[in-house]
Each structure stands twice: as C-alpha cells, then as structure tokens.
Amino acid sequence: MKVAITGGTGLVGKALSSHLIREGHQVYILTRNSGESQSSNPKFIQWLNPGDKPEKELEGIDAILNLAGATINNKWTEEYKQKIIASRLQATDEVKRIIEMMPKKPSVLVNASAVGYYGTSLNKEYTEQSNKGNDFLAATVDQWEASAAEVNGMGVRSVFCRFGVILDKNAGALPRMVLPYKFFTGGKIGSGKQWLSWIHIEDVVRGIIFSIENNKINGPVNFTAPCPVKMEQFGETLSRVIKRPHWMPVPSFALKVLLGEMSVLVLEGQRAIPEKLLNEGFTFRYPELQDALIEIFGK
Numbered sequence: 190m191k192v193a194i195t196g197g198t199g200l201v202g203k204a205l206s207s208h209l210i211r212e213g214h215q216v217y218i219l220t221r222n223s224g225e226s227q228s229s230n231p232k233f234i235q236w237l238n239p240g241d242k243p244e245k246e247l248e249g250i251d252a253i254l255n256l257a258g259a260t261i262n263n264k265w266t267e268e269y270k271q272k273i274i275a276s277r278l279q280a281t282d283e284v285k286r287i288i289e290m291m292p293k294k295p296s297v298l299v300n301a302s303a304v305g306y307y308g309t310s311l312n313k314e315y316t317e318q319s320n321k322g323n324d325f326l327a328a329t330v331d332q333w334e335a336s337a338a339e340v341n342g343m344g345v346r347s348v349f350c351r352f353g354v355i356l357d358k359n360a361g362a363l364p365r366m367v368l369p370y371k372f373f374t375g376g377k378i379g380s381g382k383q384w385l386s387w388i389h390i391e392d393v394v395r396g397i398i399f400s401i402e403n404n405k406i407n408g409p410v411n412f413t414a415p416c417p418v419k420m421e422q423f424g425e426t427l428s429r430v431i432k433r434p435h436w437m438p439v440p441s442f443a444l445k446v447l448l449g450e451m452s453v454l455v456l457e458g459q460r461a462i463p464e465k466l467l468n469e470g471f472t473f474r475y476p477e478l479q480d481a482l483i484e485i486f487g488k
Contacts, residue, residue, distance in 0.1 A: 190401070193217040193247055195280055196256030196301070197231070200360040201352075201393055205254065206231055208394045217250065219243055219257075237283060244290040252401045254299045255284045255337065262362070265325070265450040274329050281336045285343075294345050297401055300337035302349040304386050304413060306330040309457035311382055316464040317351075317409045325450065334409065346407050348400045353386035353413035353461055355393055358485045367427065369437070375428055376437035379444065379456040381421030386413040386461040389475040389484070396463075399471050411463040415476050420458070423478065430482040 192209055196202050197218035206216050216231040223233040236243040257280035259272050281300065288294055307315040308322015321327050334349045341347055355361050369375040388396075393412055400406045418426070428435035444452045463471075475481035 190214045190252065191217070191250040192252045192254065192401075193219060193234075193250050193295075194231075194254045194256065195219045195236070195284065196258065199256055200355060200357055200390065201301070201397075202254075202256050203360075204357070204390050205394050205397060208398070217247060236287075237280070244287045247287065247291065249293065250295050252297045252299060253284060253288070253295050254301075254397065255281060256301045258301065258333075261326075261451070261454070263451070264448060270325060270450075274332065277329070277333045278336055281333065285336070285339055288340055288343055288345060294343055296404075297346040297348060298337060298340045299348045299350060299397055299400060300334070302334055302351045302409065303330050304351045304353050304411060304459055304461040306334075306351055306409070307459045307461065309383075309453065309459050311384070313460065315411075315459050315461045317411055318464075324453065326453075338408075346404065348406055349409045350393075350397065350400070350412045351409055351461070352393070353388050353411070353417075355390055356387055356481055356485060357390040361390075363485070366423075367431065369439075370428055370431060370433040370435070373434055374437045375424060375433055375435050376439060377424055377435075378420050378439045379441040381419060381424070383420050383456060384417050384458040384460040385420050385423050386411075386417045386459060387423070387478065387481070388412055388414050389481040391484075392473050392475055395474065396466055396471060399466070399469075403469055406465060406469055410465045411461045412466075413461045413463050414473055414478070414481070415463055415467060416478065417460050417462070418478050420455075426478050427482060430479065431486050 209216050218231045218233050219236040223235040226233045234243045234246050235241050258277040305326030308327050356363050424435050
C-alpha cells in the first residue's frame, strides 16, 4: 500500500508509520517543514505553507490518515480552545482539497477523532450509535467529523477513529499518569468512580490497518479496548504492575485549579465500547488492562 499520514510525528503517526514500513508499505509524511530529508520511506512532503502542492507527490496513494491537530494536553483557555478546533479544521480542509485535486482518489480517509464526542457519564455505556454530548470536546469532535465526512461525496470512504486514552510507555497520557507512582505518591484521582476508556498503542495501529483494509467499516469507530475500567481500578492495576504504592488521593478541586476545564479529561469520563470493531471480527491483542500494562512496563 501507499499511505499518506498527516500528524505523522505524533504518538499514533510514529507508531503507525514504523509498522507500515516494517510491513513493506510506502509511507508519505505530510509536514510543514520537510527539511533536507532524503529519506525514500518514509518520504516527507511539505504542506500547509503558501504555494505547497502536496497532491503532485501523492499520485497513486491508497489511503490518507489525517492525525493533525493541536494537542489537547494544554490548559484550555478560550484562545487555546479555538486553536484546538481551528487546527483540526484547517488540516481537514487541506486534506479534502488534496483529494479533490487528485485524478485517482484514495479509497479511504481515516480521520482522527475522540470518545469525547459522547460527553461524560458515570453510568452510561456508549457505542458508535450513541448521541453526541454537550460539552466543548463533543462540539469539537462533531465539527471535525462532519468536515471529514465530506469526502464521501468524492467517492472516498471515511472512517473516524474515536480514540480513548492511548497507552504507550514513552508518549501520550500514560507517562504523566505514572509519574506520581514513581515518586511513591500515586493514588486515586478524584472520586475514582469515573470511567477510563483506554487502548494499547499496538491495538490502535492494528485497528487502523484493519479499518483501511475492511471496506465494510465506515463512519465513527470507537478505538477503545473492550474492557474499560474505573479510574480507581486503573490506579490499583498500575501500582501492582510497576510495584509502587497506591495510597495518596488527588482531590478534584486541586486538579480543577491546576488544569481548568481540561480537568474533565481525568475527573470525568465515559464507558466507550468498540462495537464496530468487535462486530467486524477485529481481535484485540490487549483487551484487559493488566495485560496491556505488563506488556508496556514488564520488558
């Protein structure tokens, strides 16, 4: 396959690119600054600068993965919230322009998304059929997916990866979550009753490739393990795997002061189930949290 990736230097982009190259596929990384790289695989292609025409170097690609957008792991000032939305819509608009300009279209656009679409709840279970929430993340995801879905009118299948918390040893949320335990100060975050919908990075990569290759998959897809856990269980399991105590609670008010509105990411949550992937026969390598953490930290 020939696969183009935007946001290719992020957690998912790096892992996916490495896997595809190992499997013998050609990868194109769209970046604002391609530098002087002479690499042929991945091949770096400049985009989002005045005059850039990346479509001229993407002839014959089979799939585009749009993972670009400002990180949500910053304090959500009103200004930064606008950046979160604008960066995603700008990248998606450019992806649509590229596809429109290509005589031979890719067969599929796989667009990043998030389980934040559903809002938060302590007791509801969410599948891809569930309704949209009413908070900032839900509104952001709704706009992002609606924009990406416009490629359907060009004859291109669209898949929206509604990511949960992606577990990786060196990047993403997990290193921050582990840090207090390394200093023997780990413990319950908030009430501990909030749900954490998580997924191992290896299953993210495998699930994306599965979605590219399976023509039956389209629209929103929950990229979460089939066994979400409550935050208290997550902390207890983590402490057991890395052999550190789980004893010092982090009060909700402290996180709200420190993180502002972004505290919703850890103080509230949702129980998202990957119904589409399971129904289509995808097998998770790490369906259970303890096995995922042992693979990450047990090496």
